[in-house]
Amino acid sequence: MTMLCARVREHGGLDHLLLEQSEIPEPGPGEVRVRLKAAALNHLDLWVRKGVSGHQFPLPLIPGCDGAGIVEAIGEGVSDTHLDTEVVLAPGLSCGVCARCAAGDDMLCSEYGILGETRDGTCAEAVVVPEAQLLARPAGISWQECAAFPLSALTAWSMLQKANLNRGETLLVIAGASGVGTMAIQMGVLLGARVFATGSTEAKRKLAEDLGASETLDSTDDEWWRSLKKLTSGSGADVIFENVGEATWQSSLRSLASGGRIVTCGATSGSNVSIELKRLFFKNQQIIGSTMGRRQDLHRLLKLQQQNQLRSVIDSVHALEDLHAAHQRMEQRESAGKIVIRIDPDC
Ligand SMILES: [Zn+2]
CATH class of the missing domain: 3.40.50.720 (NAD(P)-binding Rossmann-like Domain)
Incomplete structure (x- = not known):
């Protein structure tokens, strides 16, 4: 089984943002695979593609920090109650056990990383993430709005x-x-x-x-x-x-x-x-x-989104096949609000 994904193998211009068919990844212990409905761009996507002087990204890499979708497979040790649930992904990854993680300051964890920056991200039809990244999709909020929300x-x-x-x-x-x-x-x-x-x-x-x-x-x-x-x-x-x-x-x-x-x-x-x-x-x-924030705050923020006290402002929606145009729009500062990547054409 294969999936469509974007991949950066070497840093550079738009021509270095490749669209590839790739093996669908299998979740390892403690991980789940999410079938994505929508993803969203952040400025980090441009840095991942273009490279940052003095910083090493783990290439090749699927970019994309934000996404929302449905859990379709679970790895060893993960409760099967997650299967078929609708989720929004927390973009920040951390060890979960060090003193800073235990205190809720996960963004200060020495192992802190971000989806699409330190491991494969959401510009793909499916993504494998640690179980800890799963957040319940707020009721009544569209997939596109969900995907546009977490990182920003x-x-x-x-x-x-x-x-x-x-x-x-x-x-x-x-x-x-x-x-x-x-x-x-x-x-x-x-x-x-x-x-x-x-x-x-x-x-x-x-x-x-x-x-x-x-x-x-x-x-x-x-x-x-x-x-x-x-x-x-x-x-x-x-x-x-x-x-x-x-x-x-x-x-x-x-x-x-x-x-x-x-x-x-x-x-x-x-x-x-x-x-x-x-x-x-x-x-x-x-x-x-400041960079990123406390993962526990995302629960409160998603509640505010559900109550329409905070809303995702969507600039434009692009198909995954159209990711080049989306990057170009962000790079040229044309966008007002979030650029969403529609992974499932029906969402
Ligand atoms: Zn930690």
């Missing part, structure tokens, strides 16, 4: 928790129409903050407003941070949600209030930034790094 929701939630965003504070979401940005705006509103967002096009800014941003700023204007200052009576934002890096860093720092926290999970435009320490300590500001 978990990342955004963890960032806002670390930044200790409080009710009544101001939150500035850089690139509000990105996958994590759309989540951060909704979460900021849920947490009782006044939310601002930047966007490079009118459509992206409109999306941010539809999600609850009270004001949006045109990021193609180099002086957008001045408008933010005006909107906050000169004080700036209490929390800044960053995932762009070089291109926005200086404007973000200028927008940060005294006592403010800037939290970053990515550097899609480059990661070499400079910081004027004098300004940082005089203003009692904090810079916080």
